[in-house]
Amino acid sequence: MALPSRAPDGGRISARAADIAITLAVTALVIVWTLVAMRYASESPSRTLIGWALIAVGCGALYFRRRHPVAVAVVTLAVSVVYYPLSTHDGPLMITFALALYTASAEGRFTAAVALGVITLLAVGFGEVRQTAGNRQIDDTSLFMLAGWLISMVAIGRVQRTRIAYLHEVEQRALAAEREQQARARQSATEERLRIARELHDVIGHSISLINVQSAATLHKLGKKPEPAAALATAEEALKAVKATSKDALRELRATLGVLRQADEAAPTAPASGLDRLGELVERARSAGIDVRTRTEGTPRPLPPPLDLAAYRIVQESLTNVTRHAGAHSALVTIAFTDEDVRVRIDDDGRGSADEQALGSGIRGMTERAKAFGGELTAQNTVDGFRVSARLPFTTTGGTQG
Structure with missing residues (x-):
């Protein structure tokens, strides 16, 4: 139950157009960021090809995020789990999971969003604990930042959901009051x-x-x-x-x-x-x-x-x-x-x-x-x-x- 976007002239942008715009924007950000990262690190062509395929799947899944919020969150999480250990570029593909997590919470799948966020943090924490001191991918500070980031996405989605529900209730009350006034x-x-x-x-x-x-x-x-x-x-x-x-x-x-006379006409004088x-x-x-x-x-x-x-x-x-x-x-x-x-x-x-x-x-x-x-x-x-x-x-x- 997301609020419809509005164009500058006050017209509504369809949900499909909004999904396409967001998907293209995130895809462009991930591609540019990854291309910049490739200048400073190299990897085998096979890994690069697999990385780009994972990026395509993760970014493309965002188009379906409002119709299938939990499924898209699971897909983007799975893509991220495979991408980061495999790729040496460490592009911002995690953004797709964060956005999917926010959407799941905003669309009313709060429990599923919290569960996926907790699973992600536990998996990352468990993986880092098993690493030796010199081979850790994420330090403690980055781990806490990741936790804060995911919690924020879920919380913001929840707030957005509450706001949308409130605005919907206000709109329904206004419509009901208008209908009642018309009926009266x-x-x-x-x-x-x-x-x-x-x-x-x-x-x-x-x-x-x-x-x-x-x-x-x-x-x-x-x-x-x-x-x-x-x-x-x-x-x-x-x-x-x-x-x-x-x-x-x-x-x-x-x-x-x-009783049908105009306002400026005199009232009848007869008793x-x-x-x-x-x-x-x-x-x-x-x-x-x-x-x-x-x-x-x-x-x-x-x-x-x-x-x-x-x-x-x-x-x-x-x-x-x-x-x-x-x-x-x-x-x-x-x-x-x-x-x-x-x-x-x-x-x-x-x-x-x-x-x-x-x-x-x-x-x-x-x-x-x-x-x-x-x-x-x-x-x-x-x-x-x-x-x-x-x-x-x-x-x-x-x-x-x-």
């Missing part, structure tokens, strides 16, 4: 899209449903061909109701779309929807032919704007379903205040589950609103019709419910 951004965008879609569904769906019902009722009355005066009065009443409903729809639509506007909802539902009554239980108290809006939307969507699907004649909206929560209940005398599939999307949206505040919502048939009941706790703020 996607989740936030999805939640915002769903929130806006839910708001648009509640605003447009409620108002269009009322306009549709009012228009259908008026057309039904006019279809009976009443007196001109009565027909005019019916049409005028329907148009006034449609005008009021569409005006409220436009107001709420502007407020909802205000946010809440339970204080419940009377308007009731009047619009009544204009569609539904006898809607309201009841308050407990002591009313100011609600946080997000919670107030959620309660309002639940009532609005419930009355929309009553008007559009239930075929009801009357409905009762109950707002109950306790110390811990506000409870909203809408009862109607309609057919309830007969249009359960059509009601599904609206009920799902209301349920999501309640859950966003840590509450709950149920929708079920009753003996007399259908009931929607929601509990919205005060302890959980619904910052996402705009």
Whole structure:
């Protein structure tokens, strides 16, 4: 797990190119050094030929040092063991073993690198001990220097391995943090899209449903061909109701779309929807032919704007379903205040589950609103019709419910 080399322009150098470069550099150093040493010592042509062959094997093996670190270390050690007793030039072929030892340690083969280093020192020490005083190849100082050199190569390789592992961990953590940030951004965008879609569904769906019902009722009355005066009065009443409903729809639509405004645009000045506007909802539902009554239980108290809006939307969507699907004649909206929560209940005398599939999307949206505040919502048939009941706790703020 070696770090990739970088070119001056910031591009990466492939591992193969790096291995070739290092192999050529070490080979050039060993050849030049050996050629210089040959000027001061001579040997038989056969020994020279064998020496150059060993140099070629030892230097060439370095090309495979990262793919087979332990094998290359063993090969370079074996070549050095044969080369130095045989050759009289004493070239720097030992560099190949030192580099292979470093690579083995850096590639995570620390135990093997230590074992090869210890075997090398023991073999050199044992060989020198067996020599007579005048025939020793390495004195004590050189032996200690060799030991320090090999230990340093292993230690530096270990440090490099640790550094690479640390940098890899840092890189993985950075990538994980980036992925998490992107996931959170996607989740936030999805939640915002769903929130806006839910708001648009509640605003447009409620108002269009009322306009549709009012228009259908008026057309039904006019279809009976009443007196001109009565027909005019019916049409005028329907148009006034449609005008009021569409005006409220436009107001709420502007407020909802205000979240998409540019930073330098003014915020909507119209008051946010809440339970204080419940009377308007009731009047619009009544204009569609539904006898809607309201009841308050407990002591009313100011609600946080997000919670107030959620309660309002639940009532609005419930009355929309009553008007559009239930075929009801009357409905009762109950707002109950306790110390811990506000409870909203809408009862109607309609057919309830007969249009359960059509009601599904609206009920799902209301349920999501309640859950966003840590509450709950149920929708079920009753003996007399259908009931929607929601509990919205005060302890959980619904910052996402705009």
